[in-house]
Amino acid sequence: xxxxxxxxxxxxxxxxxxxxxxxxxxxxxxxxxxxxxxxxxxxxxxxxxxxxxxxxxxxxxxxxxxxxxxxxxxxxxxxxxxxxxxxxxxxxxxxxxxxxxxxxxxxxxxxxxxxxxxxxxxxxxxxxxxxxxxxxxxxxxxxxxxxxxxxxxxxxxxxxxxxxxxxxxxxxxxxxxxxxxxxxxxxxxxxxxxxxxxxxxxxxxxxxxxxxxxxxxxxxxxxxxxxxxxxxxxxxxxxxxxxxxxxxxxxxxxxxxxxxxxxxxxxxxxxxxxxxxxxxxxxxxxxxxxxxxxxxxx
Numbered sequence: 001x002x003x004x005x006x007x008x009x010x011x012x013x014x015x016x017x018x019x020x021x022x023x024x025x026x027x028x029x030x031x032x033x034x035x036x037x038x039x040x041x042x043x044x045x046x047x048x049x050x051x052x053x054x055x056x057x058x059x060x061x062x063x064x065x066x067x068x069x070x071x072x073x074x075x076x077x078x079x080x081x082x083x084x085x086x087x088x089x090x091x092x093x094x095x096x097x098x099x100x101x102x103x104x105x106x107x108x109x110x111x112x113x114x115x116x117x118x119x120x121x122x123x124x125x126x127x128x129x130x131x132x133x134x135x136x137x138x139x140x141x142x143x144x145x146x147x148x149x150x151x152x153x154x155x156x157x158x159x160x161x162x163x164x165x166x167x168x169x170x171x172x173x174x175x176x177x178x179x180x181x182x183x184x185x186x187x188x189x190x191x192x193x194x195x196x197x198x199x200x201x202x203x204x205x206x207x208x209x210x211x212x213x214x215x216x217x218x219x220x221x222x223x224x225x226x227x228x229x230x231x232x233x234x235x236x237x238x239x240x241x242x243x244x245x246x247x248x249x250x251x252x253x254x255x256x257x258x259x260x261x262x263x264x265x266x267x268x269x270x271x272x273x274x275x276x277x278x279x280x281x282x283x284x285x286x287x288x289x290x291x292x293x294x295x296x297x298x
Contacts, residue, residue, distance in 0.1 A: 002088065003087065005021075008038075010069040023151060027285060029075060035079035041059050043101060096122045129141055134246050150277065151281045152277045159222040163206065176214045190203060208229060213233050231257055232256070234256050240259070
C-alpha cells in the first residue's frame with residue numbers, strides 16, 4: 001500500500017503544513033511507503049494540452065521562485081509520476097476536486113471544509129474522510145465519525161515556561177482570523193504573527209495574556225505551554241461547546257475574557273492532555289492505515 005500526501009513546501013509556522021509532512025514521515029516510520037506531492041505540481045493530461053501547459057508553466061515558475069522546502073529531519077521523499085499508479089492520495093480539505101485523477105482518495109479535514117479556500121468544496125462521493133479535530137468534522141461529507149487522524153506537532157524544546165516571575169500586558173494573534181473585526185484595543189499589545197518560534201516563545205513568556213482571533217491555531221496551545229493565558233475571541237453565534245465539542249480540547253484556554261479563571265484552573269489538565277495526545281499520535285496513524293486498507297480493499 002502506497003500513500004502520496006499532497007502538501008505545500010515545509011513551513012514551520014503553519015501547523016497544517018507541518019502535520020501533512022509529519023504524516024508522510026510517520027507512515028514511512030511504521031513501514032509504509034509514503035511520499036509527498038508538491039501542492040501545485042500538475043499531472044500530464046494530454047486531453048487538455050493547453051491547460052496542462054499553463055499549469056506546468058505556473059508550477060515551474062513557482063518552483064524556481066520558491067522551491068519546495070522539506071524538513072531534513074523528516075522522512076519525506078518526493079513522489080515521481082510513476083509513484084502515482086495505485087497510490088492512495090491524501091488531500092487536505094483545501095484541495096478542490098481530484099487534480100491527480102486518483103482512484104483512491106482520502107480527504108484530511110485540517111479545518112472546516114471551505115474555510116481556507118473561499119468556500120470552494122468539491123469532494124468525491126467515494127472519498128474517505130478523516131478529521132484532525134472533532135471541531136472540523138462535517139457529517140455532510142464524512143459518514144465515518146470515528147475517523148480521527150490527529151498528529152501532535154509539539155515543540156516542547158521551545159514552548160515551555162522559563163519565566164516564573166511577574167508577567168505584564170498582552171500579545172495577540174490574528175493568523176487565520178485576520179479578516180475578523182477587531183473590537184479590542186490592541187495598541188499596547190504586540191502582534192506575534194510571522195515571528196520565529198523562538199521569538200514567539202520569548203514573548204509568550206513575557207506577557208500575561210495572548211488575545212487570539214484565530215480560534216483554532218496551535219499557537220493558542222503554545223501560549224498556554226509557556227504560562228501565558230490564551231484568550232480566544234469568540235466568533236459570533238458560536239458557543240464554547242460548538243467551538244470545541246471535546247472539553248479536553250478546551251483545557252488551558254479562555255473562550256472570551258470571562259473564561260480566564262477556567263483557563264488557569266485547567267492548564268495542568270491541558271499539559272496532561274498534550275502528553276496523552278503525543279503518545280496517541282502513532283496509534284492514530286496505525287488506525288488510519290487499517291481503515292484505508294479496509295475501505296480501498298488493499
